[in-house]
Amino acid sequence: MFFRNIPGGMRMAGTGTVTELEVHDVRFPTSEQLDGSDAMNPDPDYSAAYVVLHTDGGPPGHGLCFTIGRGNEVMAAAIRSLAPYVVGRSAPATAADLAALHHDLTHDSQLRWLGPEKGVMQMAAGALVNAAWDLAARRAGLPVWEFLAALTPEELVSLVDFRYLSDALTPDEALALLRAAAPGRAARAARLKAEGYPAYTTSPGWLGYDDGKLVRLAREAVADGFGQIKLKVGADLDDDKRRLRLARDAVGPGVRIAVDANQRWDVAEAVRWMTALAPWTPHWIEEPTSPDDVLGHAAVRSGQPVKVATGEHVANRVVFKQLLQAGAVDFVQIDAARVAGVNENLAILLLAAKYGVPVCPHAGGVGLCELVQHLAMFDYVAVSGSWEDRVIEYVDHLHDHFSDPVVIDRGRYRAPTAPGFSARMKPGSLAAHRFPDGPVWRARQRPRRPHGEQEVPV
Numbered sequence: 001m002f003f004r005n006i007p008g009g010m011r012m013a014g015t016g017t018v019t020e021l022e023v024h025d026v027r028f029p030t031s032e033q034l035d036g037s038d039a040m041n042p043d044p045d046y047s048a049a050y051v052v053l054h055t056d057g058g059p060p061g062h063g064l065c066f067t068i069g070r071g072n073e074v075m076a077a078a079i080r081s082l083a084p085y086v087v088g089r090s091a092p093a094t095a096a097d098l099a100a101l102h103h104d105l106t107h108d109s110q111l112r113w114l115g116p117e118k119g120v121m122q123m124a125a126g127a128l129v130n131a132a133w134d135l136a137a138r139r140a141g142l143p144v145w146e147f148l149a150a151l152t153p154e155e156l157v158s159l160v161d162f163r164y165l166s167d168a169l170t171p172d173e174a175l176a177l178l179r180a181a182a183p184g185r186a187a188r189a190a191r192l193k194a195e196g197y198p199a200y201t202t203s204p205g206w207l208g209y210d211d212g213k214l215v216r217l218a219r220e221a222v223a224d225g226f227g228q229i230k231l232k233v234g235a236d237l238d239d240d241k242r243r244l245r246l247a248r249d250a251v252g253p254g255v256r257i258a259v260d261a262n263q264r265w266d267v268a269e270a271v272r273w274m275t276a277l278a279p280w281t282p283h284w285i286e287e288p289t290s291p292d293d294v295l296g297h298a299a300v301r302s303g304q305p306v307k308v309a310t311g312e313h314v315a316n317r318v319v320f321k322q323l324l325q326a327g328a329v330d331f332v333q334i335d336a337a338r339v340a341g342v343n344e345n346l347a348i349l350l351l352a353a354k355y356g357v358p359v360c361p362h363a364g365g366v367g368l369c370e371l372v373q374h375l376a377m378f379d380y381v382a383v384s385g386s387w388e389d390r391v392i393e394y395v396d397h398l399h400d401h402f403s404d405p406v407v408i409d410r411g412r413y414r415a416p417t418a419p420g421f422s423a424r425m426k427p428g429s430l431a432a433h434r435f436p437d438g439p440v441w442r443a444r445q446r447p448r449r450p451h452g453e454q455e456v457p458v
């Protein structure tokens, strides 16, 4: 689907103009191998609503929203509804351009009604904001993490929408945080390029894997240099005890094992379940309950001994603010494609820094590792200034569909060097996995449909 030069967009001579918005519904049949399976998502087909911003002078910008199958067409439609804000606009190049675009995409008074600032429309805005950052960084010849880290503290503060935040973080406080980190930027960037950023792997722990595969992959993770793995939990307590014991035996006492319930429990159940798993010393319990339940997370944190992490489904900066104000989390898990792109994630990084809570990004899916590594690295260089107790999730799926895939070396993300956001998918992968008419899906007819709906021939 293409949109061209819709009237009403802004235009500046000589800087290049966004001429087309390309939107793809791309899906991968990952449910066939139970890759990505957990207590709430037993059959995910990893998918992306993928966008390309074409320009008439310079490189295109690439972005995406991650979904897990049905509903990806809804996400694609939401992105298309925002086309008037990008097509015909001057290609964003500066912090001011990127702040204005983020504001416009999240403040359409009619589309905002569908949120506000949450759910499908927020994610759609995020895909376009991130594509704009990809475009701007490519024009500057820098990877996004380095493009961000080259901005002044004043420019970074100008990117953030502080509405609803000022009771927890004011622009002046954010500026002070960023100024305090500025003198060490160059040294940390050099160290990051030399050493890479710490990672952990979820690949051994999908709920659909049998015990043998769990043990084999856990051992391989340690051999590959990872200091932390993660297991999915929450379907059956006895199974979780057995799997956690097997994993602990496989990796030894010195490797961290986080566990992830993917929102499965009520608060009391989370407390009971994690109290039972505590003897195997999980490093954190991730998403123990609803991502909207701030006080519930606080109760889980105070009711059992395992640290609490959440964020991959947290809708916006306001909920992150409350999680931090309520002392509800030990780790903040940003997601590059859940909120409204780089700008809103910058707000969340600043909030986490203010409250002294480590950010351990969620990744996996389609392209989430590629995207979020830039945000974590920027945080290390220019915001928190630390990678202590911080790790980026890594899942070893689907990277070969990207032109600049992540590089993992001895359990660490190597700092990207290619210009942009690492978000460009290979044209052949896009064509093969386009839903429902790409050859991968034609060969499978239609995916399973819920509740006995009729199969639709393609």
Ligand SMILES: [Mg+2]
Pocket (backbone or CB within 6 Å): 260, 262, 286, 287, 312, 362
């Ligand atoms: Mg998770």
